[in-house]
Amino acid sequence: VRLEESGGGLVEAGGSLRLSCAGTGGTVNDYDMAWFRRAPGKNRDFVASIDWTGSNADYADSTKGRVTISRNNVKNKSTVYLDLDNLKPDDTAIYYCAATKWSAQRSDLDYQYWGQGTQVTVSS
Numbered sequence: 783v784r785l786e787e788s789g790g791g792l793v794e795a796g797g798s799l800r801l802s803c804a805g806t807g808g809t810v811n812d813y814d815m816a817w818f819r820r821a822p823g824k825n826r827d828f829v830a831s832i833d834w835t836g837s838n839a840d841y842a843d844s845t846k847g848r849v850t851i852s853r854n855n856v857k858n859k860s861t862v863y864l865d866l867d868n869l870k871p872d873d874t875a876i877y878y879c880a881a882t883k884w885s886a887q888r889s890d891l892d893y894q895y896w897g898q899g900t901q902v903t904v905s906s
Contacts, residue, residue, distance in 0.1 A: 783808040783895040785879045790900030793869055797904070801864040803879030803897060811855040814886035815862045816893065819875035819902075826878065830864060831886035840886065845873075869904045876901050 789801040805815065816831035830851040832839045839851050850865040862879060877900050880893035 785897035787900040821875040828888040
């Protein structure tokens with residue numbers, strides 16, 4: 783399974799971004815997927831997850847109401863989106879896409895596949 787993120791960038795506080803994660807290989811369409819983020823000097827934190835059907839999502843309390851996760855599965859490829867709204871400087875981080883063969887959890891230890899990350903910078 784290969785994951786590739788895109789869509790990061792520099793945005794002013796209050797702005798929006800859409801991050802994308804293209805998943806290919808294996809049976810990626812059957813994997814639950816998630817977004818995590820790592821702010822400078824901090825641990826990698828859970829942001830949101832979505833199950834393989836796209837029907838069930840989970841959100842971290844810190845971003846709930848400001849982020850939406852969704853996915854689109856086509857043959858041999860799954861694209862997961864993370865819509866970020868009303869961005870704050872504290873949202874500045876590298877955002878990572880992850881996939882798991884098992885049920886999505888909030889711990890990064892439960893994910894077997896990771897992308898390289900995409901940088902999101904929010905200016906005040």
